[in-house]
Amino acid sequence: MSLLPSPGVRLEDALVRRALRLAASARAGRLREEGLRAHHRGAGFEFEGYRDYQPGDDPREIDWDLLARDPERVAVRVRRSEQGAHWQLLLDDSASMGLGARGKLQCAAELALTVAAWGLFEGASVALASSSGARAPLAERIEELAGLVRWLESRVAQGSAAPSGIGAAARAQRVFVFSDFSLPAAAEPLFVSRAGLSWLAVEILSAEEREPPEGGAWLLVDPESGEERRLRASPERAAEYLRALQARSERLDQRARATRGACVHLSSAQSLEQGFASLRESLRR
Amino acid sequence: MMRFEAPLLLFGLLLPLFLLLAAMRREGRQLGSSLLALWREQPSSGPSAPRRWQAPPMALLLVCAALCAGVLALAGPYRAPRERPRITVLLDDSPSMQLEQRQARLVERIEGWSRASGAQLEWRRAAHPDWSAHDSAEYLWASDAIERYPERAGLVLSGARPVPGPVGRAGADRLVFDGSQLQMEAGAYAAEQRSVRVRGALPAALQPLWSMWCEKQQLLVDAQAREPLLELVFPESGCSADREWQGPGFRARIGLAALSGEAALSGEAKPRFRLRPGSIESDLCALQWQAAPAAETAVFFASLWEQALLDPSDCVPLAERQQSGAEHTAWPATEREQQRESWAAECAWAALLLALSACWWRRR
Numbered sequence: 001m002s003l004l005p006s007p008g009v010r011l012e013d014a015l016v017r018r019a020l021r022l023a024a025s026a027r028a029g030r031l032r033e034e035g036l037r038a039h040h041r042g043a044g045f046e047f048e049g050y051r052d053y054q055p056g057d058d059p060r061e062i063d064w065d066l067l068a069r070d071p072e073r074v075a076v077r078v079r080r081s082e083q084g085a086h087w088q089l090l091l092d093d094s095a096s097m098g099l100g101a102r103g104k105l106q107c108a109a110e111l112a113l114t115v116a117a118w119g120l121f122e123g124a125s126v127a128l129a130s131s132s133g134a135r136a137p138l139a140e141r142i143e144e145l146a147g148l149v150r151w152l153e154s155r156v157a158q159g160s161a162a163p164s165g166i167g168a169a170a171r172a173q174r175v176f177v178f179s180d181f182s183l184p185a186a187a188e189p190l191f192v193s194r195a196g197l198s199w200l201a202v203e204i205l206s207a208e209e210r211e212p213p214e215g216g217a218w219l220l221v222d223p224e225s226g227e228e229r230r231l232r233a234s235p236e237r238a239a240e241y242l243r244a245l246q247a248r249s250e251r252l253d254q255r256a257r258a259t260r261g262a263c264v265h266l267s268s269a270q271s272l273e274q275g276f277a278s279l280r281e282s283l284r285r
Numbered sequence: 286m287m288r289f290e291a292p293l294l295l296f297g298l299l300l301p302l303f304l305l306l307a308a309m310r311r312e313g314r315q316l317g318s319s320l321l322a323l324w325r326e327q328p329s330s331g332p333s334a335p336r337r338w339q340a341p342p343m344a345l346l347l348v349c350a351a352l353c354a355g356v357l358a359l360a361g362p363y364r365a366p367r368e369r370p371r372i373t374v375l376l377d378d379s380p381s382m383q384l385e386q387r388q389a390r391l392v393e394r395i396e397g398w399s400r401a402s403g404a405q406l407e408w409r410r411a412a413h414p415d416w417s418a419h420d421s422a423e424y425l426w427a428s429d430a431i432e433r434y435p436e437r438a439g440l441v442l443s444g445a446r447p448v449p450g451p452v453g454r455a456g457a458d459r460l461v462f463d464g465s466q467l468q469m470e471a472g473a474y475a476a477e478q479r480s481v482r483v484r485g486a487l488p489a490a491l492q493p494l495w496s497m498w499c500e501k502q503q504l505l506v507d508a509q510a511r512e513p514l515l516e517l518v519f520p521e522s523g524c525s526a527d528r529e530w531q532g533p534g535f536r537a538r539i540g541l542a543a544l545s546g547e548a549a550l551s552g553e554a555k556p557r558f559r560l561r562p563g564s565i566e567s568d569l570c571a572l573q574w575q576a577a578p579a580a581e582t583a584v585f586f587a588s589l590w591e592q593a594l595l596d597p598s599d600c601v602p603l604a605e606r607q608q609s610g611a612e613h614t615a616w617p618a619t620e621r622e623q624q625r626e627s628w629a630a631e632c633a634w635a636a637l638l639l640a641l642s643a644c645w646w647r648r649r
Contacts, residue, residue, distance in 0.1 A: 004317065096317075096319035098317075099317045099318070099319060180319050182319035182320060205319075205320070206317075206318075208316055208317075208318065209318055209319065209320050213316070215342070216314065216342075217308070217314070218314055218315075218316050219314065219315045219316065220316055220317075220318050220321055220324060221315060221316070221317050221318070222317075222318065222319060222321045223317050223319070224319070227321055229321050229324055231324060237324075241323050241324060244323040245320070245323055248320075248323065
């Protein structure tokens with residue numbers, strides 16, 4: 001078996017249609033949800049921050065929790081529309097993303113395509129970039145999605161360039177990072193916090209990484225560093241691995257929350273629909 | 286000794302061997318992972334030991350044992366008796382068996398069967414043997430054609446189609462069988478120097494008859510002939526003839542020494558002539574015609590001499606050349622086949638039990 005069974009990306013027409021359906025559904029769902037909220041709370045879609053209360057403001061936008069903590073300050077929530085926003089999608093295309101029967105890079109590309117279509121439906125401009133430094137032409141209309149498809153299909157999992165400094169793009173209001181986050185400790189600070197920026201880290205691991213072998217002799221190989229480790233698998237060792245994996249996920253979550261971001265953990269074996277549903281659920285939280 | 290119905294299936298034993306070797310290789314299967322650090326935290330998965338092989342898991346050992354037992358069951362093991370079965374081959378040695386190398390080909394086939402079956406052979410050769418006296422399971426009849434098939438003995442027939450060729454001699458002429466009828470080739474043996482000789486004292490009364498017969502047969506009477514076609518042996522002159530014997534048209538004095546042998550022409554208990562191919566031995570010392578030499582006396586002696594006169598070496602009796610029959614093979618049932626003890630069922634049960642044990646070990 002090849003060490004990297006799925007190093008490339010293939011986005012067939014049927015899959016693009018599925019991505020478009022999911023993106024349209026996400027927009028419709030958000031409009032429905034935000035419409036209800038606007039009916040109760042007034043106009044505006046996305047929470048952006050706070051400003052001091054001024055006469056004439058809708059008293060329903062006063063943040064009562066903040067007032068309770070600081071009675072001297074009366075602040076209202078500031079919301080913004082996605083119209084004119086800029087979405088930045090960062091795709092990890094290092095060698096480790098080629099792991100898995102359905103490659104992690106393939107899974108990441110499908111999700112990135114769906115999120116890009118969603119952003120274009122929302123009226124945002126979408127920029128795609130990869131950890132290896134490649135950039136896709138900026139897309140501002142849904143008709144430009146085909147260019148993003150071609151760019152995504154040209155990605156190959158190779159090298160060891162990992163995404164770093166996520167969220168540093170000055171223009172972006174939303175940042176999505178698709179990666180396995182197999183980053184060396186020296187790569188911190190991974191996430192950058194900035195006012196007006198919300199971001200989501202989408203961690204994608206292969207099925208074998210999510211569900212380690214419980215028996216047999218294995219030679220584990222890191223495709224990026226070439227490091228090898230011999231493993232005599234057992235249920236006990238698999239349980240220890242899963243605990244370590246859980247701790248790693250919690251650390252990622254903590255770091256994301258500390259920089260006003262969020263993190264979602266996916267398996268490359270999951271379908272596009274399952275992965276995108278988890279991604280949206282994470283955004284809603 | 287253990288033998289197998291299908292020994293080629295034993296190559297299947299290589300499969301569990303390969304499985305074991307693959308499992309014992311230290312490297313194991315290769316798996317890519319970007320999370321080596323998570324495994325590294327476990328003290329039990331440290332750097333590999335220098336040895337290249339490791340003990341296979343017990344479940345795999347059980348599976349391999351089950352595979353071995355299954356392969357053995359499919360190969361059909363059985364235990365043969367220690368003593369090799371003995372088969373007596375009755376080999377027809379009649380002249381027709383020399384035609385078309387029938388006998389040689391039969392012997393080759395029988396020896397091949399003996400090697401394959403493990404039967405130990407004892408050969409008995411006889412021209413036209415008494416088949417029916419040996420119709421039991423430990424006999425194998427071998428001939429080219431046979432009138433009655435055996436009930437219990439094995440039978441191998443080479444088949445016998447008519448074979449054209451010389452069948453006899455009439456003076457210097459040759460009788461030839463052309464496949465359907467006889468043809469005469471006049472003077473075919475004229476150029477050959479054919480001799481006969483007499484040892485002992487030929488009774489004087491027989492001398493004219495003997496000379497006439499030899500002249501008619503174009504035979505040269507030569508006492509020094511090295512390879513005579515016929516040799517007459519009489520007692521030396523002066524033998525003590527104390528008894529009298531009555532022949533057809535003559536009376537004869539006979540010696541004290543009684544003959545024993547194949548031919549008893551007189552119908553008495555003791556034969557007066559012993560016939561062999563190419564030789565006639567007699568104990569007649571003196572012969573006296575009862576009247577003038579009668580025709581029946583001439584026919585008696587001419588018939589006697591012609592029976593023993595050797596045919597030319599290329600002649601085969603007509604009956605042998607005409608004999609026909611189809612090829613047939615029915616090997617005798619050897620003791621090994623009758624008494625062998627099959628172990629296939631035991632191997633199949635062992636395979637099942639081992640497979641179940643492997644499942645139980647895997648699940649526990």
